Amino acid sequence: MGDIPEAVRDSVVVPRELCELVPRFLAHRRAEVDRLREALERADFETVRSIGHAMKGAGAGYGFDEISAIGAALEALARSHDADGALAEVRRLRGFLAGVTVVFE
């Protein structure tokens, strides 16, 4: 994956007290990108739905509303077995994770 230009980077403000938890949270989401792609390759929509459901629930609690939104979209697309739509959301997730800048305040 190439460098993300500074101009398109997302900046997320997270409470400083969560600084020790956020790296683990983001690592889980990065691991899920691969799991989602693999699940879509074998048309395993239940796994996609389950991962999306968990992302929807966890993201905004850490301040990552975008991740909750992607999770909600994945959950809905998996329910309708929309592989192309789900793959687009996986790309959106990968791009977000590659470009996000976390600001602890």
Add this chain to the structure above:
Amino acid sequence: MRIALLEDDPSQSDLVRFWLAGAGHVCHAFDRARDFMRALARDSFDLLVLDWELPDVNGDAVLAWARANGHDSVPVLFTTARDREEDIVAALRAGADDYLIKPLRRHELLARIDALVRRAGRAASPGTGLKVAEFSIDLERRVITRNGARIVLTQKDFDLAAFLFRNVGNLVSRGHILETVWGRSPDLNTRTVDTHVSRLRTKLGLLPENGWRLSAIYQHGYRLERLTPHDEAAPAAVPEAAAPAPRVPRAP
């Protein structure tokens, strides 16, 4: 408060545990329903926080199991990303006391926990008192009276008495007592609890002839009960006997 959390998503579990610890609660987290139920079979908590979608047994089945296996009075808070009205209704009808839709918000979660525990009468609020039959417990002055007469107790005996009176009728584990009263790991020596309970039984007169029973429940802990005239005529329910452990259902 001693809280059991069932949550399979590690990020969500991390966050909730962090928030609970920051508010002074002791959180025991589980990521599998069967492990959670095994813990409930031998332990007690002030509150249960349950996720709905789990890899082995769904949260509503866990709730039904808990209600049927001696945890019928512990407050239960469901947390789930399911946000349809029928899901909320189903969880409440299954026996949940409250329901929070994820993503969770820190202050709302903590406020709802406080409200649930307060309504269940399990909160230790300094400045307020407890009145249980002939006993009055002044949590601020740390004084217990029986029919107006002060009973002299050590600090630990007072804390233990206040905890037991907040849990009249509930089975409380030795680990629960240790964590709440001594603030220590439940893995440490539980004989301390037995010694203090025995002393408290005598000092407070928690005996059948006074309308009380403070029973040791084999492999579980203790239960303080207010006896009815019928109970007083009957033998103790399970005094130091081999009470059968609740069965934990197998995963489908």
